[in-house]
Amino acid sequence: MRRNIFVNRRRELELLENLWRGRNFSLVIIYGRRRVGKTRLILEFARGKKCIFYVAVESSYDAICREFSECARRTLGFPVSGDIIEVLDAAPNLTGEKLLVVLDEFQYIVEADPSFPSRLQRLIDSKLSRQQMMIILCGSAVSFFEEKLLGYKSPLFGRREASLKLSPLRFFQIREFFPNYRIDELITVYGAVGGTPAYLLKLDPSKSVTDNIRSIITPGSYLYDEALNILRQEVREPRTYLSILAAIAEGKNSPGEVASAAHVDVRTITKYIYLLEELDIIERVRPLGSKKPVKLRFRDNYFRFWFRYVYKLRSLLETGLIEEALSHITESLNQYLSQVFEGVVAELVPLMYKVGALKTRPVEVGTWWYKDMEIDLIARDPGKSSTFVEVKWREMDLKSAIGTLKDLERKAARSGLSSPENEYVLVIRRLKGEETPTEPDEHRRILDLQAIERIIEDNRRK
Numbered sequence: 001m002r003r004n005i006f007v008n009r010r011r012e013l014e015l016l017e018n019l020w021r022g023r024n025f026s027l028v029i030i031y032g033r034r035r036v037g038k039t040r041l042i043l044e045f046a047r048g049k050k051c052i053f054y055v056a057v058e059s060s061y062d063a064i065c066r067e068f069s070e071c072a073r074r075t076l077g078f079p080v081s082g083d084i085i086e087v088l089d090a091a092p093n094l095t096g097e098k099l100l101v102v103l104d105e106f107q108y109i110v111e112a113d114p115s116f117p118s119r120l121q122r123l124i125d126s127k128l129s130r131q132q133m134m135i136i137l138c139g140s141a142v143s144f145f146e147e148k149l150l151g152y153k154s155p156l157f158g159r160r161e162a163s164l165k166l167s168p169l170r171f172f173q174i175r176e177f178f179p180n181y182r183i184d185e186l187i188t189v190y191g192a193v194g195g196t197p198a199y200l201l202k203l204d205p206s207k208s209v210t211d212n213i214r215s216i217i218t219p220g221s222y223l224y225d226e227a228l229n230i231l232r233q234e235v236r237e238p239r240t241y242l243s244i245l246a247a248i249a250e251g252k253n254s255p256g257e258v259a260s261a262a263h264v265d266v267r268t269i270t271k272y273i274y275l276l277e278e279l280d281i282i283e284r285v286r287p288l289g290s291k292k293p294v295k296l297r298f299r300d301n302y303f304r305f306w307f308r309y310v311y312k313l314r315s316l317l318e319t320g321l322i323e324e325a326l327s328h329i330t331e332s333l334n335q336y337l338s339q340v341f342e343g344v345v346a347e348l349v350p351l352m353y354k355v356g357a358l359k360t361r362p363v364e365v366g367t368w369w370y371k372d373m374e375i376d377l378i379a380r381d382p383g384k385s386s387t388f389v390e391v392k393w394r395e396m397d398l399k400s401a402i403g404t405l406k407d408l409e410r411k412a413a414r415s416g417l418s419s420p421e422n423e424y425v426l427v428i429r430r431l432k433g434e435e436t437p438t439e440p441d442e443h444r445r446i447l448d449l450q451a452i453e454r455i456i457e458d459n460r461r462k
Helices: 011-020 037-046 061-076 084-094 106-112 117-124 140-149 185-191 197-202 209-217 227-234 238-247 255-262 269-278 299-308 314-318 322-354 400-416 449-461
Strands: 026-032 050-055 098-105 134-137 160-166 282-285 294-299 364-370 371-380 386-395 423-431 438-441 444-447
Touching: 011 026, 011 037, 011 160, 026 037, 026 140, 037 050, 037 098, 037 134, 050 061, 050 371, 061 084, 084 098, 084 117, 084 134, 098 106, 106 117, 106 134, 106 140, 134 140, 140 269, 140 444, 185 197, 185 209, 185 299, 185 449, 209 299, 209 322, 227 238, 227 299, 238 255, 238 269, 238 294, 238 299, 255 269, 269 282, 294 299, 299 322, 314 322, 322 371, 322 386, 322 423, 322 449, 364 400, 371 400, 386 400, 400 423, 400 438, 400 444, 423 449
Parallel strands: 026 134, 026 160, 050 098, 098 134, 386 423, 423 444
Antiparallel strands: 282 294, 364 371, 371 386, 438 444
16 A cells, blocks of 8 residues: 655755745755655755756666756757766756756765865856756765765865755654554554665555564565665674664663674774764763763664564565564553664654643653663753653553652652652653642653643644
């Protein structure tokens, strides 16, 4: 079933439209991991505009120039040919309106002609800067864009009006993909594929969550080996990165532990972590208020799920024992989702503040731990107030919930992060026999999934 959904890139579209309405030339760079929705964003922006939209492929520069010239001819209605730079030079004189030029998968053009960025820079400086034209350079090779185009050594440094690194959607933005799912089912889907639009579109909203998970783990399906495909495209040593991510999935969270488990020299582990951060696959986390110690955790839920289950269960899956693997997943899914739920609540902090579910303005947001103590989430407005949050993917009665809040208050007192005003919030899957939000007193509050769903809906209506 093919679905055509474009969700919540309003901020990015507004930025592009504001640049388009300007009188002068503009150069925009849009990049991000593949399947995140870059091309779809640009197509939405290009609606109703005179646009040369060219998607480059791995080929010789002569072949790329011929293809680009053909795209330009179809758009401009004039026979044009030659080097891309020559066509860009001539194009503004061949149309009576502002022109949009999109060079998608731009890294392939530069691979074919390494001098292209320098030649484009000279053309911008000598002529295009005075033309009614916008050029968008787009691509999925994250390292290439951050190192070769955005760095100060790049010939195009200082020429761009804007650069957008497109990230996956957040949890509160995925409802449109699964309009009939309950919120707990949405969290499960988000925990399995994250917010990458192409991955969400591969699932069938008319099927159960279990059936969709079965499709993810079935050999030959799109999502079964997508993690491998991304690593093979983006990194030079896929096996090393596989070992590193597998170690994190197994619960190793310090750089030293990960290096040891992955058999990587601890002195070189940082370079691997840095690239995985660039790709938005993992992130380094520090206790709020401190620079050390550092924990590594998955930022992208698709990779979290893939390494927790698909990679680990590949022997079962490759021998056709799909149902046995699925049984293992369903038995351990609540434990897995407890980590996902913490991330979902962290994403929702700004929305919770907007509707008054959190009293603290979230100037700083993070986690905290010391030895065997940990606080899942803290929002701080330094010198004014702090909100300490405990997140539990479970059902609780009111008495147990109040006991958990008292424990949270004791941990908060030892964290050194208390403020003149403090509140303590427990977010759980379901509060038995009570409506939420429930406030045992003015400083303590209990929220469950029903309350979270109302918060998301309230923000959607605003």
